[in-house]
Amino acid sequence: MARLQLVRVKVSWTVLLVLAHFTYLLVGATIFQILEREAESNNRNHFQLEKLNFLANYTCLDGPALEKFVQVILDAWEKGVNPSGNSTNPSNWDFCSSFFFAGTVVTTIGYGNLSPSTVSGQVFCVFYALCGIPLNLAFLKQLGKCLTIHLGRLEKGMVSVVPHKQTVEALAVSLFLITGSLLFLVIPPLLFSYVEGWTFGEGFYFAFITLSTIGFGDYVGLTPASSTSLCTAAWQVYGSSLPWLGLLLSSTWVPE
Numbered sequence: 001m002a003r004l005q006l007v008r009v010k011v012s013w014t015v016l017l018v019l020a021h022f023t024y025l026l027v028g029a030t031i032f033q034i035l036e037r038e039a040e041s042n043n044r045n046h047f048q049l050e051k052l053n054f055l056a057n058y059t060c061l062d063g064p065a066l067e068k069f070v071q072v073i074l075d076a077w078e079k080g081v082n083p084s085g086n087s088t089n090p091s092n093w094d095f096c097s098s099f100f101f102a103g104t105v106v107t108t109i110g111y112g113n114l115s116p117s118t119v120s121g122q123v124f125c126v127f128y129a130l131c132g133i134p135l136n137l138a139f140l141k142q143l144g145k146c147l148t149i150h151l152g153r154l155e156k157g158m159v160s161v162v163p164h165k166q167t168v169e170a171l172a173v174s175l176f177l178i179t180g181s182l183l184f185l186v187i188p189p190l191l192f193s194y195v196e197g198w199t200f201g202e203g204f205y206f207a208f209i210t211l212s213t214i215g216f217g218d219y220v221g222l223t224p225a226s227s228t229s230l231c232t233a234a235w236q237v238y239g240s241s242l243p244w245l246g247l248l249l250s251s252t253w254v255p256e
Contacts, residue, residue, distance in 0.1 A: 079117050106132035109215035151176065184211055188235060 051070075055061055073083045081092070091097070092114055101114050105128060116122045154172050189203030198206070198219070206219040 102128070102132075104215065105129050106136040107213060108133060109210060109213050111215045111217035111220050113217045113220045184235075 051066060055063065055066060076083045097114065104110055104114075105125065116125050151172055154175070185204065185207055188207050189200050192198055192203035192206060193200050196203070202219060209216055209219070
């Protein structure tokens with residue numbers, strides 16, 4: 001009898017979780033639609049107006065020719081080519097950009113602003129991801145173990161100062177969270193706002209979207225300066241490990 005009741009409770013929790021998950025998606029979709037649909041409509045109308053003004057100023061062009069040129073620009077953008085400027089623009093596949101792309105592959109961020117266009121590049125990307133993603137997870141697991149050891153030592157050192165064990169645990173976790181937030185969610189947005197010309201809000205948005213491995217690709221912190229690109233790529237690779245590290249630490253760090 002007790003077993004049947006336990007099964008019923010499990011089924012009830014499963015159904016409740018499914019309903020909560022689906023409801024959360026519905027609420028998110030509704031709010032995003034309310035917030036973004038009007039702005040999208042305004043941007044679309046503005047773009048159409050700009051095309052009409054362009055045709056009015058350059059009467060030698062007709063509508064179909066302009067639409068064809070716009071399609072050429074869109075195709076170039078989808079292939080990772082910046083349509084502005086000329087052929088002397090920095091390459092999207094220099095070493096720094098390639099390192100940045102490799103980091104987005106193994107961390108599963110996938111901004112979408114850069115992707116291989118050749119068959120050989122696409123095939124290599126598949127096998128590179130198949131090997132790189134497990135390697136990255138193994139690296140994160142080992143890094144989580146090292147952090148667990150250091151957190152344990154920190155806890156033992158604090159116990160000698162503060163006798164209350166629960167207080168020590170709370171202080172250790174707080175110190176870890178504050179340090180991680182400063183290193184990955186406060187200082188980087190300030191640097192990005194300076195280097196990339198973004199606001200702090202845009203920098204924070206980019207940092208969170210990157211560290212959570214969502215990677216929309218609307219903001220990509222990749223300036224032409226090689227040193228900046230490498231620093232951004234390194235921050236992206238190691239910073240995006242925070243969600244995984246949180247899961248690893250929650251499962252491996254059990255204070256005595």
